[in-house]
Amino acid sequence: MPKLPAPPLPKALQPRPKRPGEPSDAGALNPVEAGITVVDWLDERTALSPGLRWLMWRKVPRGINWAYTLGSATLFAFLNQAVTGVFLAMYYRPDAAGGAYESIRNINDNVFLGQFVHGMHKWGASVMIILIFLHMGRVFFYGAYKYPRELTWVIGVVLLILTLAMGFTGYLLPFDQRSYWATVVGVNINAGGPFIGPFLSDFLLGGADFNATTLSRFYSIHMLVIPGAMAALIGAHLYLVTKLGITAPPWLKPHADQDGDHAVAEARV
Amino acid sequence: MPDRHKPPKSKYTLDRNIPGAFEGETVTRRTFMNIGANGVGAVAAAAFTLPALGFAIAPIFKRQTWTWQAIGKPSDFPKNSYETKVINITPGVGEAGNSIAYVRARDPKIDTEPEDQYNQFVALSSRCMHLGCPVRYVPAAERFICPCHGGVYDFRGMVAGGPPVRPLDRFYTRVNNGLVEIGPRYSVNNELHRFAPRFPGEPLDGIGQFLYPAQFDTAGKP
Numbered sequence: 001m002p003k004l005p006a007p008p009l010p011k012a013l014q015p016r017p018k019r020p021g022e023p024s025d026a027g028a029l030n031p032v033e034a035g036i037t038v039v040d041w042l043d044e045r046t047a048l049s050p051g052l053r054w055l056m057w058r059k060v061p062r063g064i065n066w067a068y069t070l071g072s073a074t075l076f077a078f079l080n081q082a083v084t085g086v087f088l089a090m091y092y093r094p095d096a097a098g099g100a101y102e103s104i105r106n107i108n109d110n111v112f113l114g115q116f117v118h119g120m121h122k123w124g125a126s127v128m129i130i131l132i133f134l135h136m137g138r139v140f141f142y143g144a145y146k147y148p149r150e151l152t153w154v155i156g157v158v159l160l161i162l163t164l165a166m167g168f169t170g171y172l173l174p175f176d177q178r179s180y181w182a183t184v185v186g187v188n189i190n191a192g193g194p195f196i197g198p199f200l201s202d203f204l205l206g207g208a209d210f211n212a213t214t215l216s217r218f219y220s221i222h223m224l225v226i227p228g229a230m231a232a233l234i235g236a237h238l239y240l241v242t243k244l245g246i247t248a249p250p251w252l253k254p255h256a257d258q259d260g261d262h263a264v265a266e267a268r269v
Numbered sequence: 270m271p272d273r274h275k276p277p278k279s280k281y282t283l284d285r286n287i288p289g290a291f292e293g294e295t296v297t298r299r300t301f302m303n304i305g306a307n308g309v310g311a312v313a314a315a316a317f318t319l320p321a322l323g324f325a326i327a328p329i330f331k332r333q334t335w336t337w338q339a340i341g342k343p344s345d346f347p348k349n350s351y352e353t354k355v356i357n358i359t360p361g362v363g364e365a366g367n368s369i370a371y372v373r374a375r376d377p378k379i380d381t382e383p384e385d386q387y388n389q390f391v392a393l394s395s396r397c398m399h400l401g402c403p404v405r406y407v408p409a410a411e412r413f414i415c416p417c418h419g420g421v422y423d424f425r426g427m428v429a430g431g432p433p434v435r436p437l438d439r440f441y442t443r444v445n446n447g448l449v450e451i452g453p454r455y456s457v458n459n460e461l462h463r464f465a466p467r468f469p470g471e472p473l474d475g476i477g478q479f480l481y482p483a484q485f486d487t488a489g490k491p
Binding site for chain 2: 096097098175180181184187188189191192197199201202203205206207208209210211212213
């Protein structure tokens, strides 16, 4: 099996040459070979370190700026939604006959930090939508969707659609008047598509009208179906970003003396 | 395109250097194993995917049964104004399953659609035919007005202004044992022809009735 070439180590981590007169360490205990640390033990069994080095320490082009961090920012917004959502699910009850509204009221009024975690999830949703559009705008205006990164763009667009679907399904869950009527209107907009629209709306509602299973359907889609798909697609997205590298800003012209132009950074963009 | 320069592949596995193959074997055991293992995997995956998918989309194909709810005596309903009646259209979800019907007695002077046993009382659904918000009857104006996007309907529920694409949906009504009863909902086009219920926002005039097929989850005529 061919071995991956090891990426260059940052200067600080490169082993220093021996100074003259220092005793040679030949014959001394070599911790890497002996495998006496926990990290060595893990690495010997998983061989993860080349992969981690491949992921974390990679060349990024000259001239990158803060706009390149929007993707990471969106990722962290997603993680925020995932973590707060999992814990909200411990208190939430998808019961259309009144339990859902009551459980949200309980989270906001009685649970320790409940209003805060609920607020993080609610406002984090808007933040994520804003960030994902800014990220998309950065990629578009920098021309970063061009060859060979088309597939990264396509996966990103699917992630955008899934994020909007998350917003739509999550909006119903508090089950107050605004949630209910916004969902009624949203499903009816859906039904306006010719031929397939009515069936799609039937599928969303689980019947011809808003009924007992609609709320749990939305809840299941919101917390199981879409997040699973998004996690998998984010993995693919990040793999492609790492594999293909990131683009230089479009105003940067390539020129002859490239020596020393490529800074090695630990930036995760 | 067949390669003319290559000799044709022997059908005998011995000539193809596949160890352990029987003379004259056309499907080798390796191919058989490949197809078999992948096939079994596909069957196993289908065994849980297909029932789960059917489970998720089954409500599309469910058909409702006809139910009738008594809403009052015939004398309760005047010809020139609407009575507001709360009816239940979806059981099991508490208030979210309730809806409002605006009911009046049929007035032959203004109700020009053909008369039968199901429209002796005109029962309009409060669901706006733009995007499904609840309309409100304003007696002074004799209009139905939608709070969301400004849809307006006249006294018969026909579109008088705003974005709605068809008149207000109606309910079948009948008189049974001296009580007015309200039945399933149906949709109408601008000539008040009856159609199986459609979602709001779907016009039923001209090509619209073909662009938006009726939902499976609807009862036929009684």
